[in-house]
Amino acid sequence: MQPIRTFNVSPSLPPRLEPLRKLAYNLHWDWNVETKELFRRLDRDLWESSRHNPVLMLGTISQARLKEVAEDEGFVAQMERASMQLDDYLQERNWYRKNRNLSSGSDRATDQKECYAYFCAEFGLTDCLPIYSGGLGVLAGDHLKSASDLGLPLVAVGLLYQEGYFAQYLNADGWQQERYPINDFYNMPLHPERNPDGSELRIEVEYPGRTVYARVWRVQVGTVPLYLLDTNIEPNNSYDHDITDELYGGDLDMRIHQEMMLGIGGFRMLKALGYKPTVYHLNEGHSAFLILERIRMLMQDEGLTFAEAKQVAQASQVFTTHTPVSAGFDLFPPDKALYYVGHYAHSYGLSPEEFLALGRENTGDLASPFSMAALAMKTSSFVNGVAQLHGLVSRKMFKDLWKDLPLEEVPITAITNGVHARSCVARSTQELYDRYLGPQWSDAPADDSLWERVLSIPDEELWRNHERQRSELVVFVRERLVKQLRDRGATPGEIAQAQEVLDPTVLTIGFARRFATYKRASLFLRDKERIKKILQGDKNRRVQFVVAGKAHPKDIPGKELIRDIIHFSREEGMNVSVVFIPNYDIYVARLMVAGCDVWLNTPRRPREASGTSGMKASMNGSPNLSILDGWWDEADYVRTGWPIGHGEDYDDLNYQDDVEANALYELLEQEVVPLFYERDGYGIPRQWVAKMKDAIRLNLPFFNTSRMVRDYAVRGYFPASDRYSIMTSNNYAPAKEIASWKQRMFEHWYDIKIEEVDVSEPAGVLVNQTIGVKARINLDALTPDDVQVQLYQGAVDADGEIVNGVPVVMEHQGQDQQNCCIYTADILFTSSGLQGLSLRVLPKHENLSTPYELGLIRWA
Numbered sequence: 014m015q016p017i018r019t020f021n022v023s024p025s026l027p028p029r030l031e032p033l034r035k036l037a038y039n040l041h042w043d044w045n046v047e048t049k050e051l052f053r054r055l056d057r058d059l060w061e062s063s064r065h066n067p068v069l070m071l072g073t074i075s076q077a078r079l080k081e082v083a084e085d086e087g088f089v090a091q092m093e094r095a096s097m098q099l100d101d102y103l104q105e106r107n108w109y110r111k112n113r114n115l116s117s118g119s120d121r122a123t124d125q126k127e128c129y130a131y132f133c134a135e136f137g138l139t140d141c142l143p144i145y146s147g148g149l150g151v152l153a154g155d156h157l158k159s160a161s162d163l164g165l166p167l168v169a170v171g172l173l174y175q176e177g178y179f180a181q182y183l184n185a186d187g188w189q190q191e192r193y194p195i196n197d198f199y200n201m202p203l204h205p206e207r208n209p210d211g212s213e214l215r216i217e218v219e220y221p222g223r224t225v226y227a228r229v230w231r232v233q234v235g236t237v238p239l240y241l242l243d244t245n246i247e248p249n250n251s252y253d254h255d256i257t258d259e260l261y262g263g264d265l266d267m268r269i270h271q272e273m274m275l276g277i278g279g280f281r282m283l284k285a286l287g288y289k290p291t292v293y294h295l296n297e298g299h300s301a302f303l304i305l306e307r308i309r310m311l312m313q314d315e316g317l318t319f320a321e322a323k324q325v326a327q328a329s330q331v332f333t334t335h336t337p338v339s340a341g342f343d344l345f346p347p348d349k350a351l352y353y354v355g356h357y358a359h360s361y362g363l364s365p366e367e368f369l370a371l372g373r374e375n376t377g378d379l380a381s382p383f384s385m386a387a388l389a390m391k392t393s394s395f396v397n398g399v400a401q402l403h404g405l406v407s408r409k410m411f412k413d414l415w416k417d418l419p420l421e422e423v424p425i426t427a428i429t430n431g432v433h434a435r436s437c438v439a440r441s442t443q444e445l446y447d448r449y450l451g452p453q454w455s456d457a458p459a460d461d462s463l464w465e466r467v468l469s470i471p472d473e474e475l476w477r478n479h480e481r482q483r484s485e486l487v488v489f490v491r492e493r494l495v496k497q498l499r500d501r502g503a504t505p506g507e508i509a510q511a512q513e514v515l516d517p518t519v520l521t522i523g524f525a526r527r528f529a530t531y532k533r534a535s536l537f538l539r540d541k542e543r544i545k546k547i548l549q550g551d552k553n554r555r556v557q558f559v560v561a562g563k564a565h566p567k568d569i570p571g572k573e574l575i576r577d578i579i580h581f582s583r584e585e586g587m588n589v590s591v592v593f594i595p596n597y598d599i600y601v602a603r604l605m606v607a608g609c610d611v612w613l614n615t616p617r618r619p620r621e622a623s624g625t626s627g628m629k630a631s632m633n634g635s636p637n638l639s640i641l642d643g644w645w646d647e648a649d650y651v652r653t654g655w656p657i658g659h660g661e662d663y664d665d666l667n668y669q670d671d672v673e674a675n676a677l678y679e680l681l682e683q684e685v686v687p688l689f690y691e692r693d694g695y696g697i698p699r700q701w702v703a704k705m706k707d708a709i710r711l712n713l714p715f716f717n718t719s720r721m722v723r724d725y726a727v728r729g730y731f732p733a734s735d736r737y738s739i740m741t742s743n744n745y746a747p748a749k750e751i752a753s754w755k756q757r758m759f760e761h762w763y764d765i766k767i768e769e770v771d772v773s774e775p776a777g778v779l780v781n782q783t784i785g786v787k788a789r790i791n792l793d794a795l796t797p798d799d800v801q802v803q804l805y806q807g808a809v810d811a812d813g814e815i816v817n818g819v820p821v822v823m824e825h826q827g828q829d830q831q832n833c834c835i836y837t838a839d840i841l842f843t844s845s846g847l848q849g850l851s852l853r854v855l856p857k858h859e860n861l862s863t864p865y866e867l868g869l870i871r872w873a
Contacts, residue, residue, distance in 0.1 A: 026071065027083040032096040037067035038202050039233045041099055043139045044158060044435035046443060048095040055082060065600065066141035069200040103236055106164025108456075108723070113731065129730050130290035131156065131169045132279055132300035134271070135260055136239060140600040142201055142232065143177040143194075144241070146260055147527045147563075148625055149335055151599065152399075152718075153296055154234075155433035156725075159718035161235030162456060165726060168288055170279035170300070172271065173198065173230050173241035178260045181563050181596045182497060187579025189564055189572045193259065198243070204231045206240070206286070216242070216285055218278045220270065221352060225253045227278055229286070240286065242278050261565075269345060269353050272385065276302030280310075291734040294331040294725070295393070298343055298385030301372075304330065304392045305357045312360065317745060319361040320752040323392065325745065328862065329737035331729045332393040333428075334386060337406050337622045343385040350383035374413055390414060390425075394736060394862035395729045398427045399623040402646045406619050417870050419805075419818055424863045428728065429644055430623040431721035434713060437629040439482050439607035445470065459714040467710035472702045473695065479610075479634055479705070484517040486608025489601075490559060490592055491515070497595050514589050519555045520689045522638070523609030523630065525597055528564035528571040531620040535577050537613070539674030541584075547681050548590045554690045556681065557590045558613075559605060561597040606630040611654075611685060614639035615673065618646075618660060631712035634705040638680060640673065644716060653708040655680050732862075739860060751860050754799075755867060758856050764793035765800075767873045768833055770852050778848075781841050788823065788852055788873075789833040797825045801857040801864065802836045809849040823852075 026033060033055075042048035052067045053060045056074055063069040082088045113127075131153075137145030138154040145151060153169075160167040176193040184190055206214040206229040214229045226249055227242040244256040255263070256270045263271075280303040283290060295301060304326060311322035336342055347369055351358075358368035370376040372388035390396050390411060398404035404427025412423050434455040435443065446454045449470045450463050457463050494511040515521070526532055537544055537558065548556050560578055564571030575593065582591040594601055606612065612630035614621070614637065621643035628644060631637060637654035639645045650656040657676050663669035688701050714720070740748040773785040786804055802825070807818035823836035842848045852873040855864040 025076070027079055029083045029089060030079060030092070032092055033067075033071060036092075036095055036099060037071055038204065039099060039235065040138055040142075040202060041102060041161075041235045042067060042095075044433065045095070045098060045102075046440050047091070047098060049440075051088075051091050051095050054088065054091070064141045065139065066201065068202050069141070069197075072200055106236070108162075109164035109166070109726075112723075112727070126289065126291070127166050127734055128288055128290045129160075129165060129167045129292040129294060129734070130283060130288065131160075131167055131294045131296060132275065132303060133169070133171055133296040134275060134299040136169070136171050136232075137599055138232065138234060138239075140598050142203075143196065143598065144171070144174045144260065145599075146178040148623075149297060151432075151602075152335075152430055152625060155431070155436060155718040156296070156722060157234045157237045157239060158433045158436060159431075159722040161237045162719060163722055163726070164236065165722065165730070167237050168283065168290070169234070169237060169239040170275070170283065171239065171241050172257045172260075172275055173203075173243040174260045175243075175245050175258050176262075179563070179566060182500070183575070183579065183593070183595050185501065187576040187583075187593075189575050191566050198230065202232060203241075204233070205229070206231055213246075214285060215246075216278055216281045218274055218281070219356075220253075220273065223250075223253075225249055225256065225274070227257070227274060227282075229282055240279075240282055242274055242282060244274060265345070265349065268343065269349065272299050272343065273302050273353060276300040276304070277306045279303060280306045284310075290329075291737045292329050292331060292730050293326075294333070294729070295389050296333050297335050298332075298389045301385040301389040302354060304388060305354060309357060309360050315745060317748070318752065319363065320756060321745065321748050324748045324752045324755070325737070325740045327392045327866075328394055328740045328748075328860070329733045330389075330393040331395045331397075331725070331733055332389040333397050333399065334390075334407055334425075335399050335622050336386070337403055337410075337620055339410055344382035345385075346382055347380070374411070387411075387414065394733060394866070396425045397729070398425060399430045400643050400647065401427045401429060402619055402643065403427060403622040406622075415865050415868055417872060418865055419815070421817060422865065424865050426728075428721060428724045429647065429716070430625055430628075431715075431717040431719070432625050432628045432632070433718045434632055437603055437606060438632050439603070441478055441481065442607065442633055445474065445478055454713075455717070456719045457714060458720065461714065464710045464714055467706050470706065472697050472699060475634065475705060476697050476702050480517075482607040482633070483521055483610065484608075486521070486559070486604050487515045487517045489604050490594055493594055493596075493601075494592070510588055514592050515557055515559070516555070516589070519557050520611070520686060521609050522556065522558050522611045522613050523560075523605045523635075524558065524613045524615075525561040525594075525602060525605050525626055526614070526624070528562045528574050529568065530570045530574065531617045533615045533617065533670070534560065534562065534574045536615040536670060536674050537677060538577065538581055539670060540678065541581065543678050545587070547678065547686070549586060554686050555590070556686060557592070559592055559594065559609060561594040561601055561605065563597055602626065602629070606635065607633045609635055610689060611635060612637045612639070614642075614645065615657065615677070616640055616642050617666070617669070618642040618658075618662070628712065628716040631708040631716065634709050636704050636708050638677070638685065648716070649707070649711050653704065653711050655684060736860070736862065747860055751858060754858060758795070758799065758867060758869060761794040762856075762869050762871070765795065765854055765871050766791040766793070767852060767854070767871065770873055772850065778842065780845055781843060783839050783841050786823070786838050786840060786850070786852075788836045789829065789831075790836060790854065791831075791833050797834055799857060801855050802834075803853050803855065804838055804840055805851045805853055806840055806842065807849060808844070809847045815849040815851060818849075818851075820853075 036048055059070050133153040135145040135150030136154045137151035157169050179191040179193055182190050208214050215226050217224050217226055227244045228246055230241045232239040245254045256274050307326050308322045311317050358365055372383040373381050374387045375381050398407040407425045408423040415423050450466050491512055498508050498511055528534055578593055582588055606629040612627045612635050614627055618640055624643040627637045640657045641660040658673055692698050767790050769789040771787045802823040803820040805818045805820055807815045810816045821838050821840050823838040826835040826837055828834055854871040856867050856869050
C-alpha cells in the first residue's frame with residue numbers, strides 16, 4: 014500500500030538532552046572518545062545493534078530511558094563536556110590559519126573565498142554509513158577527518174548509495190554470498206539539503222534523451238561538509254533510480270552514468286549550494302567528467318574561449334591516482350564516450366577526434382579508448398601517486414603523455430598515504446598515549462620530541478593493554494561466527510566449536526583486505542604441512558591467523574581464495590587456529606588492527622599502490638610482516654617489523670610464490686615466533702615490546718593523514734589556489750594571455766633548430782673539472798623569454814642512455830649575425846665513469862605549473 018503522504022519523523026528528546034542531537038549529527042563523535050562513550054553509556058546493547066549509529070539510537074530508544082538519563086547528573090555532565098568539546102573543536106583552524114599565511118605571504122586566514130573541493134566515488138567514515146568498498150573509501154574518509162582537524166576550507170562530494178557495496182556472508186561450503194541491505198537514510202547521520210522555501214534541493218544532469226534529477230544530502234564531518242547525490246527519487250525512471258543504487262555496480266553503461274552524476278552533477282551541486290571552489294581535487298578518475306562541465310561553465314558564464322577556460326581549470330586542479338595497473342582505470346570505448354558526453358565537443362567548438370584526444374593517452378590512435386585517468390592528468394597541474402614506489406610505477410605507466418621526457422622527470426609525484434590516528438587506535442591505547450605523550454600526539458609531526466617519550470611507556474603497561482585488545486578481538490570473533498552459523502542453520506556442534514575458536518594468549522597474525530588475486534591472501538597456505546607445524550607444532554609456541562575481507566561479487570578467483578582458507582580451517586585441528594571473519598567493515602578492521610600481534614601483507618610487488626591497514630596496526634603497536642610494496646617499502650621495516658624478501662622482481666609467478674612463501678615460513682619459524690614467546694620472569698616479552706614501541710614512534714607520526722593532508726595542502730592546494738587567483742584576476746587577463754602564448758608555442762615549437770653545440774672538452778676529463786659549453790639556437794618566431802635552454806648531464810647506462818640526469822640552465826648571451834641565440838654554461842661531473850651530456854629546450858612562462866605542462870621538449 015503506497016502512502017498518500019510521507020513524514021520525516023525526528024527523534025523526540027527531553028529539552029535537557031537536546032545537545033545529543035547536535036552530537037549525533039556531526040561525525041566528530043567517531044573519533045572523539047568522550048562522545049562515543051556517551052552514546053555507549055546511553056544504551057550499550059542498542060549502540061551495538063544499531064551498528065554504532067547514534068541517530069538510529071535516539072530514534073528507537075525508549076522515552077523512559079531518555080527521561081531516566083535526563084535526571085542523571087553524571088550523564089548530563091558528560092554530555093555537556095562532549096558538547097563543549099565539539100563547540101571548541103569547530104572553532105579551531107589553527108594549522109590552516111598559521112600555515113596559509115606563511116605560504117602565501119598574504120592574509121588568507123580570514124579569506125573565506127578560498128575553498129578546496131574534494132571528489133571521490135566512495136567515503137568510508139564510520140560503519141553505520143556503509144557507502145564504501147575498501148581502502149579508497151576509508152582513505153577518503155580519513156582525508157576529510159584530518160582536513161577538519163587542520164581547519165582546511167574543504168568541501169567533499171560523492172554519491173549516496175541506497176544499497177552501498179554489499180554485506181558478505183558465507184554458505185556451508187565457504188563460498189562468498191552477497192546481500193544488499195537497503196540504507197535507511199532518514200535514520201543515519203545525514204541531513205537533506207533544502208531550498209530557502211523548505212523544498213528539497215535538487216540538481217539536474219542531462220543524459221541522452223532525458224534529464225536525471227538528484228537530491229542532495231549532507232554529512233557533517235567535523236568542520237567539513239560532505240555532500241552526497243541521490244537519484245532514487247521521482248520523476249526519475251527506474252533505471253535512473255539505480256544510478257546511486259550500488260557502489261561500482263552494473264555494467265559499463267551504469268558506470269558511466271554514475272561517473273557523470275558524480276562529476277557533472279557534483280560540480281552543479283556545489284554551484285547550487287553557493288560554493289566557489291578555488292581548487293578541485295579528484296581522488297581517482299571516477300569524477301573526471303567534472304572537468305568537462307567546469308570548462309563549459311567557464312566558457313558560458315565568463316565568456317572565455319575553450320583554450321582559456323581549460324587553462325583556468327588546469328591551473329587549479331589536483332589529481333590523485335591510486336591504481337598501479339593499467340587495467341584498473343576506467344576506459345570507455347570512443348563511441349560510448351561520444352554518445353554520453355560528446356555534446357561537450359560541440360560546446361567547445363571541437364571535432365569529435367579533438368574532443369576524444371582530451372582523454373586519450375595516444376592521441377594518434379583513433380581506436381584507443383577514452384581514459385578517465387588520462388583526462389584528469391592532462392587537465393591537472395598537480396598529479397600524484399600514493400606512495401613513493403607507486404609514484405615511480407605511475408610515471409612508467411603514463412610516461413607517453415610526456416613524450417621525450419626522461420622517466421624521472423615525468424610530472425607525477427607522490428604523497429604517501431596515511432590513516433587517521435584517532436579513528437583507528439583503540440580507545441584504551443589512545444588513553445595510554447594521552448598519558449605518556451600528551452593529547453597532541455595524533456597530529457604531532459615526526460620531528461616532534463614527544464615521540465621519544467614512547468620509550469618511557471612502561472613495558473608492562475603497554476603489553477597488558479595489548480593483551481586486553483587481543484582478548485576483545487577473540488570474544489568478538491567468537492560472537493560473530495556464532496551469529497553467522499545460527500543465521501544459516503548450523504548444527505549445535507558447529508556452534509559449540511565456534512565458541513572455542515582462537516586463544517587469547519596465542520600469537521595472533523592478522524590479514525584483512527580486498528580479496529583480489531594479486532594480494533595473495535592464501536600465500537601462507539602454500540605449503541600446508543609446514544604451516545600446520547608452525548600453527549600447532551609446539552604447544553607452548555602456537556600461532557593463529559585471523560583473516561577477513563571481501564571479493565568483488567564478479568571476482569570468481571577472489572571468491573575461490575576465501576573458500577580455500579575456509580576449507581583449510583576445517584581440516585583436523587585447524588578450526589581453532591585459522592578463522593575467517595565474514596562481512597569485513599570499518600568496525601571489524603578497528604578490532605583487528607588493535608588485537609592482532611602481527612599484521613601480514615603479501616601482495617605481488619609492485620601491485621600494491623599503498624595499503625593502509627598495516628599503518629593502522631603499527632599505530633596500535635603491532636609490527637608488520639610484509640612484502641616490500643606500497644607504504645611498507647619506505648618504512649623502517651627492520652626496526653618496526655619484518656620484510657618478506659628484498660624487493661625482487663620475478664618473471665615466473667609460480668616460482669615467486671614458492672620463494673616468498675618459503676621466506677614467510679622462515680621468518681615465522683626463526684624470528685617472529687621465538688621473539689614473541691621469549692618472556693622474562695614477569696611474563697613480558699621485552700624485545701617484542703621494544704619492537705612495538707619502534708612501530709609506534711617511527712610509523713605513527715609519518716603514516717597518518719595529518720601529515721598526508723598537510724602535504725596535500727602545502728604541495729597541492731595552496732599553489733593551485735594561488736594559481737586560480739592569478740588566472741582569474743583582472744577579468745581573467747592572465748588566463749587569456751597564457752592561453753594565447755600556448756597557442757603560439759604549439760604553432761612555432763617545431764621550427765626551433767639547435768644549430769650547434771660546442772663543448773670545450775679538455776684532453777682528459779677529471780672529476781669536478783669545469784667544462785664550458787656554448788650553443789647556437791635558432792628560435793625562429795619565438796623569443797628567448799619563451800624558452801629555457803638546459804644542458805642535461807649524467808651517467809650513461811649499458812643502453813647508451815643518460816640516467817638520473819641533472820639539468821643545468823644555460824645563460825642567454827645575445828644573438829649572432831645569423832639571428833641565432835647564443836647560450837653558454839659551465840658544467841662539471843662529480844663522479845667518474847662514462848658520463849653523458851645533451852641539450853634541450855623547454856617552454857618557459859611564469860604561470861606554468863611545470864615546464865612540462867605543454868608536453869613540448871626539443872632535444873639536440
